[in-house]
Amino acid sequence: MSSSVGIDVSKDQLDVVVMQAEVEQHLKVENAPKGYKALVKNLHRLGVKDGRVCMEATGTYYEGVAQHLHEAGYRVSVVNPAWIKDRPPRCLADCRLLPHPAARRMDAAQPGDAPTALDEPPL
Numbered sequence: 001m002s003s004s005v006g007i008d009v010s011k012d013q014l015d016v017v018v019m020q021a022e023v024e025q026h027l028k029v030e031n032a033p034k035g036y037k038a039l040v041k042n043l044h045r046l047g048v049k050d051g052r053v054c055m056e057a058t059g060t061y062y063e064g065v066a067q068h069l070h071e072a073g074y075r076v077s078v079v080n081p082a083w084i085k086d087r088p089p090r091c092l093a094d095c096r097l098l099p100h101p102a103a104r105r106m107d108a109a110q111p112g113d114a115p116t117a118l119d120e121p122p123l
Contacts, residue, residue, distance in 0.1 A: 003048040007055035009062045036068035056081040
């Protein structure tokens, strides 16, 4: 099953939406190594053992989870938060929007590729 994951990053928390077909699963984990491990465990529980993960470049707060997911075999992309800043409400709406540019742009990315930054606006 094709899956995409969007993560809205803040200093203390990661708000996550996992999109599988037309089904959304919502997760919240701590933005710390313990939370990254819990996120991967929950993704595996949902059957997402690899796939696309897209998140905002929020200061440096995204770096730890991006690296952890990359090392766990996920295709990670980091987007400019300005792309979605005008779409209220923040947080959950953000992470619902994030998988869409990831899905369109990351078909060529392979597990093991380094996390990438998307420099162009979403389609």
